[in-house]
Amino acid sequence: MTTENNLVVRVRDVVKTYQDGLVRALRGVSLDIPAGSFLTLAGPSGSGKTTLLNLIGALDVPTEGTITLIGRDLASLDEKQSTILRRENIGFIFQDFNLVPVLTARENVELPLEILSGWTKQSRRDAAMDILDKVGIADMANRLPKELSGGQQQRVAIARALVKKPPIVLADEPTANLDGKTGVAVIDLMKRMRDEIGTAFITSSHDPRVIERSETDVRLIDGQINPDGGGAIE
Amino acid sequence: MMTLRLALRNLSRNRKRSILTGVALALGVAILVFALGVNQGIEQQGLDSVIRFQTAHVKAIPPGRMDEDFPGLDMRIDNASSLLEEVRNMDGVEGAAERLEIRGMLYMGTEEVFVTVVGINPEEDRQVYSTLDYVVQGRELRPGEQGVLIGRPLAKSLDVDVGDRVTIMIRSAPGALNPRTLPVVGLHSTGHFESDMSSVFLPLQTALDMAILDDAATEVSLRLDQPDRSRDVKEMLSKRHPGVEWHTYLDLASDFVMMIKFQRIVYLIIIGILMVMAAVGVANTMLMAVHERTREIGALRALGFQTGTVRAMFLNEGILLGVFAGLAGLAIGIPLTLYFSHHGISLGEATELANMKGVPVRDAIYPAVKAGTIGWIYLFGLAVSALASWGASARASKGEIVRALREGMI
Numbered sequence A: 001m002t003t004e005n006n007l008v009v010r011v012r013d014v015v016k017t018y019q020d021g022l023v024r025a026l027r028g029v030s031l032d033i034p035a036g037s038f039l040t041l042a043g044p045s046g047s048g049k050t051t052l053l054n055l056i057g058a059l060d061v062p063t064e065g066t067i068t069l070i071g072r073d074l075a076s077l078d079e080k081q082s083t084i085l086r087r088e089n090i091g092f093i094f095q096d097f098n099l100v101p102v103l104t105a106r107e108n109v110e111l112p113l114e115i116l117s118g119w120t121k122q123s124r125r126d127a128a129m130d131i132l133d134k135v136g137i138a139d140m141a142n143r144l145p146k147e148l149s150g151g152q153q154q155r156v157a158i159a160r161a162l163v164k165k166p167p168i169v170l171a172d173e174p175t176a177n178l179d180g181k182t183g184v185a186v187i188d189l190m191k192r193m194r195d196e197i198g199t200a201f202i203t204s205s206h207d208p209r210v211i212e213r214s215e216t217d218v219r220l221i222d223g224q225i226n227p228d229g230g231g232a233i234e
Numbered sequence B: 001m002m003t004l005r006l007a008l009r010n011l012s013r014n015r016k017r018s019i020l021t022g023v024a025l026a027l028g029v030a031i032l033v034f035a036l037g038v039n040q041g042i043e044q045q046g047l048d049s050v051i052r053f054q055t056a057h058v059k060a061i062p063p064g065r066m067d068e069d070f071p072g073l074d075m076r077i078d079n080a081s082s083l084l085e086e087v088r089n090m091d092g093v094e095g096a097a098e099r100l101e102i103r104g105m106l107y108m109g110t111e112e113v114f115v116t117v118v119g120i121n122p123e124e125d126r127q128v129y130s131t132l133d134y135v136v137q138g139r140e141l142r143p144g145e146q147g148v149l150i151g152r153p154l155a156k157s158l159d160v161d162v163g164d165r166v167t168i169m170i171r172s173a174p175g176a177l178n179p180r181t182l183p184v185v186g187l188h189s190t191g192h193f194e195s196d197m198s199s200v201f202l203p204l205q206t207a208l209d210m211a212i213l214d215d216a217a218t219e220v221s222l223r224l225d226q227p228d229r230s231r232d233v234k235e236m237l238s239k240r241h242p243g244v245e246w247h248t249y250l251d252l253a254s255d256f257v258m259m260i261k262f263q264r265i266v267y268l269i270i271i272g273i274l275m276v277m278a279a280v281g282v283a284n285t286m287l288m289a290v291h292e293r294t295r296e297i298g299a300l301r302a303l304g305f306q307t308g309t310v311r312a313m314f315l316n317e318g319i320l321l322g323v324f325a326g327l328a329g330l331a332i333g334i335p336l337t338l339y340f341s342h343h344g345i346s347l348g349e350a351t352e353l354a355n356m357k358g359v360p361v362r363d364a365i366y367p368a369v370k371a372g373t374i375g376w377i378y379l380f381g382l383a384v385s386a387l388a389s390w391g392a393s394a395r396a397s398k399g400e401i402v403r404a405l406r407e408g409m410i
């Protein structure tokens, strides 16, 4: 059973509204995510998946409720502190990869380490090559993003998210821009990484093939967690 | 380090746009180097020429003579040679000369023209003035001879050749008209049209004889080692010899000095306009870059980049653009200016016009190339580029991360 202590994320009664309350994107969400989970947020378009991921990732602040990340209440952090919290503890994977186009795969992977202290040039390079090897594209380390396929780019993005071995990786629809087969391979890769490194993955997806590979899935409907649990999709 | 590397690569990412913006900035810098070079050239040579042909550094003149339109010989410095001797031996005086200027007439056949007859001691005069360096035909004056040096344009208009005899008439000090017929020994052409048309030179002794004077001058002029000391020298001499008026070239060429100041203002305005144009180009490029990279910026900030770091990325990009474009500008501007500083920009027909407008240039302008000025222009170009990217970099680091990440997807 999960205890308070090994939770990486704790969401309590979170409400998020936009446009002065006109749009209610989340209407009272509570969620506990233990360390090393592989959790998928499912639910129809507009149900609040991205909103919830953004709040957990300290990219945005809830209108009501509290979010605790590895023991720290996000509401207590100012902008600079939440930047540092993200830098040290969270990896991000985006739907459209968002690699820096002028940097090679290896340089992209090194990027998160450049803003962390205690990494020498050599150790950054070794760590990047190591993780690129793990995601299976070490031989493409010197290519620019535009010289890589979508699936390869997303592998680089996964390496970039994992290179600092953070406790949490957030991935908003990481497979939406990939074909079905590649998407499944990417999800399998993320799970394998979770097994190796112990990072908790929180993803969102529409894709049934992705959801069925997940260990836990939480279904959002209209900004609320479906009490019937996950499973079926629209 | 990282932001610099990113900036460098991002500049080359949109190479066409970077080059286009860079070219605008570079041209601005190149034009500045050239235009300021020309301006400084005019100032330098203009002032130098005023000093060398008209004002000397410091000169003594009879009191009130400057205010007269047709000053006569009643306004003169008597015993000028002793004053000359005294100032010549002062510290910091490179050379000194006396001149006796008399308004008169010159006759050739049936033609007659007003002239200014200038009596000089050739050896002495060239220590202060350059006129004698511009004898282009015949020979220069010999001390005490009966001969005259006239301007080539005047000779042309009167159809006079070297060796021809002309008659010069002045009113002597006692008041009688005194004509004398002298051979033309040489023609001078200083490039100053007005004075080449009107000034004729005689040996001082010949002029004194015609004026029926013994030892007198209408000016005693000094050339100094250090022009900066002109005012001090003037102050000192005014105290010592209050009987004559002392002037520096700055007083005497005040019109020209005023014109220089005015010209500087005009140049500043031109510089301003040029640089605003370049700045708009840079700002536009940087804003476009920020706009295009909105999502990338969102991703970097999500990864934990501080806003300051993101800002530095764009600022560095603008500064780097300035560094390269500035160097390119110098690479165009300096050789161009150097070329003309050797070969001169020929004014041709315009010389006359320029002289009439009070710009004492000779027939060509030689732009100046000064390291200091060029350094300032380069820094200025950099500053413009940095300032112009400031706004864009501020925009890049502001705004919500969530929105930045979303904007790309729309």
Ligand SMILES: Nc1ncnc2c1ncn2[C@@H]1O[C@H](COP(=O)(O)OP(=O)(O)OP(=O)(O)O)[C@@H](O)[C@H]1O
Pocket: A018, A019, A023, A024, A025, A043, A044, A045, A046, A047, A048, A049, A050, A051, A052
């Ligand atoms: N910045 C915003 N301003 C206004 N409304 C917003 C904003 N962001 C999200 N919303 C609204 O909040 C609701 C939840 O949006 P969200 O993006 O979280 O849904 P989602 O589940 O991620 O949908 P999708 O599957 O299409 O990505 C939607 O109704 C959306 O229109």
Ligand SMILES: [Mg+2]
Pocket: A049, A050, A051, A172
């Ligand atoms: Mg979404």
